[in-house]
Amino acid sequence: xxxxxxxxxxxxxxxxxxxxxxxxxxxxxxxxxxxxxxxxxxxxxxxxxxxxxxxxxxxxxxxxxxxxxxxxxxxxxxxxxxxxxxxxxxxxxxxxxxxxxxxxxxxxxxxxxxxxxxxxxxxxxxxxxxxxxxxxxxxxxxxxxxxxxxxxxxxxxxxxxxxxxxxxxxxxxxxxxxxxxxxxxxxxxxxxxxxxxxxxxxxxxxxxxxxxxxxxxxxxxxxxxxxxxxxxxxxxxxxxxxxxxxxxxxxxxxxxxxxxxxxxxxxxxxxxxxxxxxxxxxxxxxxxxxxxxxxxxxxxxxxxxxxxxxxxxxxxxxxxxxxxxxxxxxxxxxxxxxxxxxxxxxxxxxxxxxxxxxxxxxxxxxxxxxxxxxxxxxxxxxxxxxxxxxxxxxxxxxxxxxxxxxxxxxxxxxxxxxxxxxxxxxxxxxxxxxxxxxxxxxxxxxxxxxxxxxxxxxxxxxxxxxxxxxxxxxxxxxxxxxxxxxxxxxxxxxxxxxxxxxxxxxxxxxxxxxxxxxxxxxxxxxxxxxxxxxxxxxxxxxxxxxxxxxxxxxxxxxxxxxxxxxxxxxxxxxxxxxxxxxxxx
Amino acid sequence: xxxxxxxxxxxxxxxxxxxxxxxxxxxxxxxxxxxxxxxxxxxxxxxxxxxxxxxxxxxxxxxxxxxxxxxxxxxxxxxxxxxxxx
Numbered sequence: 001x002x003x004x005x006x007x008x009x010x011x012x013x014x015x016x017x018x019x020x021x022x023x024x025x026x027x028x029x030x031x032x033x034x035x036x037x038x039x040x041x042x043x044x045x046x047x048x049x050x051x052x053x054x055x056x057x058x059x060x061x062x063x064x065x066x067x068x069x070x071x072x073x074x075x076x077x078x079x080x081x082x083x084x085x086x087x088x089x090x091x092x093x094x095x096x097x098x099x100x101x102x103x104x105x106x107x108x109x110x111x112x113x114x115x116x117x118x119x120x121x122x123x124x125x126x127x128x129x130x131x132x133x134x135x136x137x138x139x140x141x142x143x144x145x146x147x148x149x150x151x152x153x154x155x156x157x158x159x160x161x162x163x164x165x166x167x168x169x170x171x172x173x174x175x176x177x178x179x180x181x182x183x184x185x186x187x188x189x190x191x192x193x194x195x196x197x198x199x200x201x202x203x204x205x206x207x208x209x210x211x212x213x214x215x216x217x218x219x220x221x222x223x224x225x226x227x228x229x230x231x232x233x234x235x236x237x238x239x240x241x242x243x244x245x246x247x248x249x250x251x252x253x254x255x256x257x258x259x260x261x262x263x264x265x266x267x268x269x270x271x272x273x274x275x276x277x278x279x280x281x282x283x284x285x286x287x288x289x290x291x292x293x294x295x296x297x298x299x300x301x302x303x304x305x306x307x308x309x310x311x312x313x314x315x316x317x318x319x320x321x322x323x324x325x326x327x328x329x330x331x332x333x334x335x336x337x338x339x340x341x342x343x344x345x346x347x348x349x350x351x352x353x354x355x356x357x358x359x360x361x362x363x364x365x366x367x368x369x370x371x372x373x374x375x376x377x378x379x380x381x382x383x384x385x386x387x388x389x390x391x392x393x394x395x396x397x398x399x400x401x402x403x404x405x406x407x408x409x410x411x412x413x414x415x416x417x418x419x420x421x422x423x424x425x426x427x428x429x430x431x432x433x434x435x436x437x438x439x440x441x442x443x444x445x446x447x448x449x450x451x452x453x454x455x456x457x458x459x460x461x462x463x464x465x466x467x468x469x470x471x472x473x474x475x476x477x478x479x480x481x482x483x484x485x486x487x488x489x490x491x492x493x494x495x496x497x498x499x500x501x502x503x504x505x506x507x508x509x510x511x512x513x514x515x516x517x518x519x520x521x522x523x524x525x526x527x528x529x530x531x532x533x534x535x536x537x538x539x540x541x542x543x544x545x546x547x548x549x550x551x552x553x554x555x556x557x558x559x560x561x562x563x564x565x566x567x568x569x570x571x572x573x574x575x576x577x578x579x580x581x582x583x584x585x
Numbered sequence: 586x587x588x589x590x591x592x593x594x595x596x597x598x599x600x601x602x603x604x605x606x607x608x609x610x611x612x613x614x615x616x617x618x619x620x621x622x623x624x625x626x627x628x629x630x631x632x633x634x635x636x637x638x639x640x641x642x643x644x645x646x647x648x649x650x651x652x653x654x655x656x657x658x659x660x661x662x663x664x665x666x667x668x669x670x671x
Contacts, residue, residue, distance in 0.1 A: 016604070019604065198644045
């Protein structure tokens with residue numbers, strides 16, 4: 001499984017990585033044997049480099065060229081002494097073609113070839129518990145009868161196709177055998193590109209060297225799935241990922257989905273792909289920046305939606321950052337981050353999740369939705385080690401389990417999120433216009449209220465006119481709206497000291513940086529007065545325990561504690577203004 | 586691109602493939618003179634040269650040259666044959 005894109009699957013680069021591996025920190029060592037009728041040195045190096053990315057060290061045994069049968073039939077061979085965990089058996093088109101031409105009866109070529117392969121499996125099983133990764137053959141390009149090859153059972157292409165089919169059937173019933181689907185790789189890149197006759201002639205490489213990394217990656221994918229690594233859960237964005245447009249702006253009628261729009265059909269096809277994944281046991285979840293009700297509307301009302309509400313195990317739509325929401329999803333489903341795949345059209349969100357939750361698999365997404373499935377297919381994200389009846393119900397089980405889990409969410413403050421809010425704030429001295437709102441806040445605030453002095457409108461007006469005082473308020477707005485006046489403080493000039501007589505805030509805007517902004521404003525005022533320190537006071541009430549530790553959090557030192565009423569001081573000389581993500585207007 | 590320019594570009598490729606920045610190509614040089622020049626790395630060299638010069642050697646050419654000088658001559662001929670230089 002590739003976690004980002006396929007760019008690093010590059011021949012020379014991977015070989016260089018392998019050469020420079022040295023000792024690296026690994027969680028596990030896997031012994032892998034490579035057998036087959038092809039050269040394996042380059043593949044071995046690439047497998048080492050690719051497994052290292054997953055903190056797995058590979059010890060690799062390379063069998064002699066074309067000697068797989070000899071090695072497995074000799075119980076005392078170096079091969080069995082090595083004690084492999086995984087045995088890879090590669091099948092080249094070239095060697096099979098040679099055998100085909102040498103075969104006296106082409107009609108039985110496929111059957112006999114697969115019997116020989118099964119005999120090798122059997123010999124291995126008698127002496128080893130290793131997993132066998134059995135390569136199939138890339139179909140050759142030459143046709144002896146043109147398209148009529150398909151009508152002739154003994155034609156080269158019919159025989160190779162038959163061989164692959166029989167191999168798959170045998171692997172389905174065999175213990176511990178997995179198919180390495182070389183034919184898929186060859187047809188994905190195209191036979192004309194895949195085969196490099198010169199490189200076969202001079203070096204017996206399975207395919208053009210350029211594509212050997214794909215073979216190595218496929219072997220690694222099976223190895224990882226055998227280790228239990230793989231995607232169990234998809235986290236889906238909504239707008240421009242499941243449909244075109246923005247549901248909050250465009251409404252159910254306005255989003256692009258379904259027949260009639262070329263793009264709408266692509267989104268629908270993508271949804272079908274996702275639903276098929278769900279039906280094979282991958283849990284679907286939603287993580288969207290939207291109001292919950294708005295986000296659910298297409299699922300409930302849009303006739304062309306393929307995915308329904310009941311297909312989604314956990315549906316999270318809010319305005320919190322996606323990192324916290326993914327943490328929440330993980331908690332509800334009780335899965336590891338490394339089994340979660342995040343799909344989002346926004347590069348901002350992808351990068352944020354990559355940076356903050358390094359375990360989560362975050363592939364790129366193409367700009368054009370028609371390319372989503374093709375791109376994801378190339379990454380082989382959904383490799384699995386087994387499939388059973390139970391898997392078909394797994395996604396539903398998770399959904400029911402998730403429904404029982406409480407919807408309590410805890411969000412940590414995250415700098416990136418705060419920046420993304422594009423907050424604007426203003427701190428200013430009390431004015432006539434704001435007095436009614438100031439008084440209202442003064443009377444209503446209980447929790448974030450440091451002295452709870454509850455001055456009347458008249459008293460506030462007095463402070464406003466008195467130059468020994470600096471009463472000020474703060475306003476806040478962000479990209480979602482205007483919160484208005486949400487905090488106020490009264491500062492008194494007492495010679496060397498500036499005393500915070502009252503400080504209160506609306507709880508709606510806590511932990512967004514308004515506290516820091518107001519403190520910075522108070523410090524600046526005190527400095528302008530020529531004060532050496534800023535004094536704060538906390539008077540406990542039954543409701544304001546949340547700010548009991550407010551001053552020490554900002555570096556104030558305790559001066560006195562009288563029956564719970566505490567006095568704090570902040571020396572101003574060395575105070576550095578706290579950083580905030582709010583633009584001051 | 587004249588012979589010297591081809592040789593210079595080839596030298597860069599040699600340095601990358603054999604992971605040795607001190608390699609100075611000379612016409613008399615053979616595989617014996619470069620520590621890592623084994624059959625495996627020879628294939629890597631061919632792959633890299635074909636990619637960087639945008640050409641394709643024939644099977645016969647892969648093992649035809651005995652010295653670096655012969656290799657450069659062969660590369661030049663290949664470039665000319667495949668229309669990369671005139």
